[in-house]
Amino acid sequence: MAMRRRRTRQFAVIGLGRFGSSVASTLYKQGQEVLAIDNVEDRVQEMAPHVTHAVQADATDEQAMRAIGIRNFDVVIVAIGEIEASILATSVVKGLGVRYVVAKALSDLHGRVLERVGADRVVYPERDMGVRVAHNLLSGNIIDYIELMPGYSIVEVTAKEGFIGRTLRELDFRAKYGITVLAIRRGTEVIVAPNPDTTIEKEDVLVAMGEDERLEELEALP
Numbered sequence: 001m002a003m004r005r006r007r008t009r010q011f012a013v014i015g016l017g018r019f020g021s022s023v024a025s026t027l028y029k030q031g032q033e034v035l036a037i038d039n040v041e042d043r044v045q046e047m048a049p050h051v052t053h054a055v056q057a058d059a060t061d062e063q064a065m066r067a068i069g070i071r072n073f074d075v076v077i078v079a080i081g082e083i084e085a086s087i088l089a090t091s092v093v094k095g096l097g098v099r100y101v102v103a104k105a106l107s108d109l110h111g112r113v114l115e116r117v118g119a120d121r122v123v124y125p126e127r128d129m130g131v132r133v134a135h136n137l138l139s140g141n142i143i144d145y146i147e148l149m150p151g152y153s154i155v156e157v158t159a160k161e162g163f164i165g166r167t168l169r170e171l172d173f174r175a176k177y178g179i180t181v182l183a184i185r186r187g188t189e190v191i192v193a194p195n196p197d198t199t200i201e202k203e204d205v206l207v208a209m210g211e212d213e214r215l216e217e218l219e220a221l222p
Contacts, residue, residue, distance in 0.1 A: 008032055009074040013051075014059040014089055016043040019104060019125050020079030025050040035073065059089035062096065071097040078103040078119070083110050087117055094118030153212055156185070159204040160221045169196040177218055179210035 009032055013024040016038040028034045028051045036047045036054040048054040057064045059080065070076060076098045080086040083106060090103045094117065103119040105111035111122040163171060173179040184191040184198065185205040191198065200206075208215060 010072065011035070012037060012068075012070060012073040012076045014038070014076065014078050014093075015080035015086070015104070016040070016047050017079065017081050019081075020077070021047055021050075023077055023079060028052065035068070037068070060085055060092060062092050065092055065096055073098060075100045075102060077101075078114075080104070081106070086110075087113055090114050090119050091117040152210065153215060154182070154207065154209045155215050155219070156205050156207050157215075157219055159200050159202065159206060162221065163200040163204075163206075164202050165199065167197050167199050168194060171200070173208065173218070177210065177214045179208050179214055179218060181206050181208050183207040 011024075011027050011032055012035040013020050013027075014037045016024070016036055020036075020038075021043075024034050024036045024047065034051040034053075036044065036051040037057050037059060038044050038047070038054075039056060039058045041056050044054045044056045055068065057068060059065060059078070070093050076093050078086055078090045078093070078101060080089055081104075086103060086105075087110075090101055094101050100120045101118060102121045102123060103114040105114055105122050105124050106126070111124065114122050168181060173181055181194060182192075183206075184194050184200070185207065186201060187203075208218065210218075
């Protein structure tokens with residue numbers, strides 16, 4: 001049976017700082033068509049080998065965006081680091097009929113304004129990365145932390161003293177915490193989708209998924 005190929009979509013990334021460049025090059029490496037836009041010529045030239053097309057243009061200029069054909073792109077990512085310019089660019093591309101606009105925000109207030117001018121999704125890359133780093137630094141028992149979506153995560157938690165010698169059925173994490181144990185890491189062995197009768201051993205690491213607040217309750221256990 002023939003495998004279905006993922007449909008190639010057209011992305012435009014406006015603003016080629018660290019965040020915008022990373023998004024653009026990653027999308028391109030994943031086989032997507034990517035137009036990179038910035039008003040600084042050096043950034044455009046540096047990015048050109050890593051995307052489908054790269055152009056120098058002012059994203060706050062409606063005529064310039066219309067000439068590029070911005071409305072024909074499936075997704076436009078506004079990654080401009082300057083607040084006023086990012087708001088204007090978001091308003092311009094949305095006003096030209098772009099179906100889905102993702103905009104980078106520097107603060108909650110900035111994000112709310114972006115939503116008001118039409119951004120379909122607002123992301124906070126600096127803040128979110130800070131949360132990840134702080135979580136790893138401060139949570140001694142959490143070996144790794146991966147954000148799934150706002151409010152939900154997958155974490156690795158070393159087995160608490162009260163877990164040792166008890167089965168997953170007895171511990172009943174789902175009923176007590178709304179948490180699902182996806183796997184158990186035991187030395188070099190990984191038990192995927194462990195059986196409810198699996199007994200927790202000392203130094204086991206539980207790979208658990210659930211709401212952040214409930215995971216924090218789990219991590220706080222002695």
